[in-house]
Amino acid sequence: MRILVTNDDGIEAEGIKCLAIGLQEIGEVTVIAPDREMSACGHGITVHHPIKVDKFNLFKNINAWSVSGTPADCVKLGVTTILNTRPDIVVSGINRGPNLGTDVLYSGTVSGAIEGIILGIPAIALSLDSFSAVDFSSALRVAQQLCRQMLSKDLAPDTLLNVNIPYTAKEKIKGYKVTKLGERKYINNFEHRKDPRGNDYYWLAGQVIPPEQEDHDLDVVAIKNNYISVTPIHFDLTNYKIIKQVKNWGLEQMSF
Amino acid sequence: MRILVTNDDGIEAEGIKCLAIGLQEIGEVTVIAPDREMSACGHGITVHHPIKVDKFNLFKNINAWSVSGTPADCVKLGVTTILNTRPDIVVSGINRGPNLGTDVLYSGTVSGAIEGIILGIPAIALSLDSFSAVDFSSALRVAQQLCRQMLSKDLAPDTLLNVNIPYTAKEKIKGYKVTKLGERKYINNFEHRKDPRGNDYYWLAGQVIPPEQEDHDLDVVAIKNNYISVTPIHFDLTNYKIIKQVKNWGLEQMSF
Numbered sequence: 355m356r357i358l359v360t361n362d363d364g365i366e367a368e369g370i371k372c373l374a375i376g377l378q379e380i381g382e383v384t385v386i387a388p389d390r391e392m393s394a395c396g397h398g399i400t401v402h403h404p405i406k407v408d409k410f411n412l413f414k415n416i417n418a419w420s421v422s423g424t425p426a427d428c429v430k431l432g433v434t435t436i437l438n439t440r441p442d443i444v445v446s447g448i449n450r451g452p453n454l455g456t457d458v459l460y461s462g463t464v465s466g467a468i469e470g471i472i473l474g475i476p477a478i479a480l481s482l483d484s485f486s487a488v489d490f491s492s493a494l495r496v497a498q499q500l501c502r503q504m505l506s507k508d509l510a511p512d513t514l515l516n517v518n519i520p521y522t523a524k525e526k527i528k529g530y531k532v533t534k535l536g537e538r539k540y541i542n543n544f545e546h547r548k549d550p551r552g553n554d555y556y557w558l559a560g561q562v563i564p565p566e567q568e569d570h571d572l573d574v575v576a577i578k579n580n581y582i583s584v585t586p587i588h589f590d591l592t593n594y595k596i597i598k599q600v601k602n603w604g605l606e607q608m609s610f
Numbered sequence: 611m612r613i614l615v616t617n618d619d620g621i622e623a624e625g626i627k628c629l630a631i632g633l634q635e636i637g638e639v640t641v642i643a644p645d646r647e648m649s650a651c652g653h654g655i656t657v658h659h660p661i662k663v664d665k666f667n668l669f670k671n672i673n674a675w676s677v678s679g680t681p682a683d684c685v686k687l688g689v690t691t692i693l694n695t696r697p698d699i700v701v702s703g704i705n706r707g708p709n710l711g712t713d714v715l716y717s718g719t720v721s722g723a724i725e726g727i728i729l730g731i732p733a734i735a736l737s738l739d740s741f742s743a744v745d746f747s748s749a750l751r752v753a754q755q756l757c758r759q760m761l762s763k764d765l766a767p768d769t770l771l772n773v774n775i776p777y778t779a780k781e782k783i784k785g786y787k788v789t790k791l792g793e794r795k796y797i798n799n800f801e802h803r804k805d806p807r808g809n810d811y812y813w814l815a816g817q818v819i820p821p822e823q824e825d826h827d828l829d830v831v832a833i834k835n836n837y838i839s840v841t842p843i844h845f846d847l848t849n850y851k852i853i854k855q856v857k858n859w860g861l862e863q864m865s866f
Contacts, residue, residue, distance in 0.1 A: 396682070397652030397715045404803070404811040426652070426716075431812060434799040456728060458847055459653045460682075465715075472712060495866070503859055513852060530861040534848045543690040547660070555660040556687060582866065586856050588849035591714055592790045593842040596769060600842050603759055605786040610751070610838065 355381030355505055358441035358470075360428045361449065362462025364391045365410055365420045369448035369490055373480070374416050376494040377445065380501050384441070385410070385418035386432040388425060388462075393451075397465040398424045405431060425466030433473050443501060444470030447480030448493040452518050454481075454573045455538035455565075458587065467514050468589050474511040476504055479587075483577050484521035492527060493519045496582055514587045518573060520580045531581035536572030539563045611637030611761055614697035614726070616684045617705065618718025620647045621666055621676045625704035628746040629736070629753055630672055633701065636757050640697070641666070641674035642688040644681060644718075649707075653721040654680045661687060681722030689729050699757060700726030703736030704749040708774050710737075710829045711794035711821075714843065723770050724845050730767040732760055735843075739833050740777035748783060749775045752838055772841045774833050787837035792828035795819045 357377050361370040365387040374385050389408070400423040412418035419436060421428045429444055446466035453461040463479050470477030478500055482493050496519050504513065516535075520527055540560035547555055565574040573583035613633050617626040621643035630641050645664070656679040668674035675692060677684045685700055702722035709717040719735050726733030734756055738749050752775050760769065772791075776783055796816035803811055821830040829839035 391658070394655045394657040395652065396654035396680075396721065398654045399650045399652070399716050399814065401650040401814055402647070404813050405800075406809065406811045408809075424652075427814075430814075431800055435802070435812065456845065459721075459724065459728075459845055460655050464847075465652065468715065472715075499864070499866075503861065507859065510852065512849075514849070515856070516847075524866075527866055529866050530864060532853060532857045532861060534850070534853070535846060544661075544687055546691070553662065553664075555662045556691065557660050558655065558657055558683075558686075584856065584861060586849040586852045587847045588851075589712065589715055589847070590791060591720075591843045591845070591847075593768075593770070593844035594790070595844075596766065596842045597788060597790070600771070600840065601788045603763065605759065605788060605840060608755070608786060610748075610755075610780075610783055610785050 356439060356441045357381045357383050358432055358444045359383055359385045360387045360425050360446050360466040362388065362392045362395060362425045362466065363450055364388050369450060371412060372490040372494055373448050373497055375413055376498060377501065380498060383416055384437060385412055385416060386421060386428045386436060388428060389420040389422050392424050392462045394460045395424045395462040396460050397426055397468060399426050400424060425462045426469040429466050429469035441475055443504060444475050444477040445497060448490050449481035450487050451485040452481050452483045452577065453479065453516065454518055454577060455536040457538045458516055458535060464516055471512040471514045472589060476509050476511060476513045479516045481518050482521050483518055487521050492524050512588060516585045516587045518577050518583045520577055522580060526580055527582060528580050530584055531576040533573040533576050533583040533585045534571055535585055536565055536567050536574035538574065612695060612697045613637045613639050614688055614700045615639055615641045616643045616681050616702050616722040618644065618648045618651060618681045619706055620644050625706060625746055627668060628750055629704050631669055632750040632754060633757065636754060639672055640693060641668055641672060642677060642684045642692060644684060645676040645678050648680050648718045650716045651680045651718040652716050653682055653724060655682050656680060681718045682725040685722050685725035697731055699760060700731050700733040701753060704746050705737035706743050707741040708737050708739040708833065709772065710774055710833060711792040713794045714772055714791060720772055727768040727770045728845060732765050732767060732769045735772045737774050738777050739774055743777050748780055768844060770843045772843045774829060774839045776833055776836045778836060782836055783838060784836050786840055787832040789829040789832050789839040789841045790827050791841055792821055792823050792830035794830065
């Protein structure tokens, strides 16, 4: 089995090194990841700059490349150009910090995995629920279990699992929960400051409001209750629910 | 009616100026847009840098700010921090070049609009099907008609229309078509070059493969047939279709 590993914390992050080394137990690992931190880059791609690619010495005999681009660039470039053989799965992470609910839209970790399924390759995005995580062992165990699961199944090529792992002692983790994306709301979004020349600038700040939703099928609730949340994700942004309603406006009969 | 206008081609682009001036017929327009071109930035937000905000002299008495960030930053910062009153609608564009099918994921134009509905404000994203467009009059007419439509309806606050307009003579445009997102596939994704020092680099290139899909309800087909495509978009990436299948894997019964 061929596993393409990427992330958005950058190729020098501890999480990707741990993931790449650990997944060698399961298959042939190649790492193609951004040369620096790209958090919150969303599903950005690099169109107006050239992309530099360098071999990277990550660990022993793991083939690794650093890329001056986003996680989506890494996967697109990797699958179409760098790799001679198509990977069987794309694994993105292990991210420091959660990627839950609405926030997955902003997530570079998830976007690396989404680029996988756009190219027809099943994918997993892995995030630890702590911005200061130093122990990636539980997350790695999850990665190994889920890779084995996915590769033993007859999967649709657009299967992507967005996985969040509680950052707590292994014995406190209650197991897996298959979930839907919940809501992530913030207060105090921006902090206003003045630079030494008196010009205004802002920092995105904001604290997460603890979820009001109580539905145990939501990722935001599952992680709060120490479950590993596993949310299937797709990339079809069509809002089918309101197509009929919009048709009823009579737009199609309107003269332009 | 209060209209917040943004884009991803940057505040100096012709498309946003034309849009802002034209929408003054309908309501009170405020422009908050990136200070430079941010195409293909996806739903990126600026987390690791401060965001600079400057008043911008766009046109007569239109309030305008340029922002050193992405379209999503502009809308988030605008609604939560810069504006004293909440806009009734967010309009993003008019983009030079289409935003169709799978490509909406990469689109800064669409992400500005998505940030609107994340904040509970209905939104429209407008794109012209030409990268060299100089005549924005048809697109502006669409913007005005759709804004009037949307503001006369009792809308769910998460209503977002992704609109693509054929770049052709007005009389050749066949009217509106309410659509779903189709597929956008490319060939020759990357061009490999060497810099003067012999280092490898790549340009994202690639030509769109004409859509094989023939379903007239798809945006990629509608625009090819000279219809204005109007696709309702949402931001819920949960893949509900395969939740049951993933539950059947027995993950929740598995020991961790």
